[in-house]
Amino acid sequence: MENHTKERLQDPTMQVPSLNCIDLADHDLHRSVVSLKQACLDSGFFYVINHGINEEFMEDVFEQSKKFFALPLEEKMKVLRNEKHRGYTPVLDEILDPENQVNGDHKEGYYIGIEVPKDDPDYDKPFYGPNPWPDSDVLPQWRETMEKYHQEALRVSKDIGRLLALALDLDANYFDTPEMLGKPIATMRLLHYQGVSDPSQGIYACGAHSDYGMMTLLATDGVMGLQICKDKNAKPQKWEYVPAIKGAYIVNLGDMLERWSNGFFKSTLHRVLGNGQERYSIPFFVEPNHECLVECLPTCKSESNVPKYPAIKCSAYLTQRYKETHAELSIYNQEI
Ligand code: OGA
Numbered sequence: 001m002e003n004h005t006k007e008r009l010q011d012p013t014m015q016v017p018s019l020n021c022i023d024l025a026d027h028d029l030h031r032s033v034v035s036l037k038q039a040c041l042d043s044g045f046f047y048v049i050n051h052g053i054n055e056e057f058m059e060d061v062f063e064q065s066k067k068f069f070a071l072p073l074e075e076k077m078k079v080l081r082n083e084k085h086r087g088y089t090p091v092l093d094e095i096l097d098p099e100n101q102v103n104g105d106h107k108e109g110y111y112i113g114i115e116v117p118k119d120d121p122d123y124d125k126p127f128y129g130p131n132p133w134p135d136s137d138v139l140p141q142w143r144e145t146m147e148k149y150h151q152e153a154l155r156v157s158k159d160i161g162r163l164l165a166l167a168l169d170l171d172a173n174y175f176d177t178p179e180m181l182g183k184p185i186a187t188m189r190l191l192h193y194q195g196v197s198d199p200s201q202g203i204y205a206c207g208a209h210s211d212y213g214m215m216t217l218l219a220t221d222g223v224m225g226l227q228i229c230k231d232k233n234a235k236p237q238k239w240e241y242v243p244a245i246k247g248a249y250i251v252n253l254g255d256m257l258e259r260w261s262n263g264f265f266k267s268t269l270h271r272v273l274g275n276g277q278e279r280y281s282i283p284f285f286v287e288p289n290h291e292c293l294v295e296c297l298p299t300c301k302s303e304s305n306v307p308k309y310p311a312i313k314c315s316a317y318l319t320q321r322y323k324e325t326h327a328e329l330s331i332y333n334q335e336i
């Protein structure tokens, strides 16, 4: 695939990496685990097919997402992101690569997390809470569609989690406990990109970053834009486009899993370039429980390979990462 693509695309920046494709319905578990492990050691990026989410339903989720972003800004600001990281994030709110970006990302978004009501004992946790929802008279069935998608994507994440455990030589259900994916932090984000990026001017749809958490399941509308850089220290950096495959997730590992696995599994730098076409995507970010102590997994250390990173609580780690990349909420009080 790689050679063919290179011939067809003259521009060297248009190179496409060949990523492994994990079939969740494959009966040959060993084959899936070997392929997954290879992908995790290489770039931490892979495709997942036969995940059981119906394509028509997926289209419905994208349709609803488009309807939200098409609302007047005033309506969207009614559900502005709150301190629990839920709700609407306006264009330029987030800056993922401050060293190379002049402004924030040229995208708007909407975070939806695990719904926990105010009277629930878990309400105090930083990444649990009620979601703000757009008015159901304005967007009927919106909440139901998003809640259903959240549930389905979480199920797929747990399936991938079992394969990841096997790829790490752990028991298949290692991550299934309540401290980990049994009671996880899981946040989906609707994204809408517009405009043309120009790296020479520091203008990006989404600046270069690696994801914070354990893994991300990315669904896109098929419009090109996502690029990965397998070696962040290379000079110059080589960026390769990751094309969407219809019906497949693009899955990538985040920094928390890199850390957890003692650097064994990779969390790779990626970014999005806008080409003037509108682009919609929906990443689903998966992390273990708030209280989970992310410390070197038992199978990733030995006498000659001691833990490289200090243990850290999942919620503390995530809180820090969000703070580094999002604008202070108070700026919006002044503007409105
Ligand atoms: C992200 C991300 C890629 C995309 O939100 O972390 O990398 O294609 N998104 O939207």
Ligand code: NI
Pocket: 209, 210, 211, 270
């Ligand atoms: Ni990302």
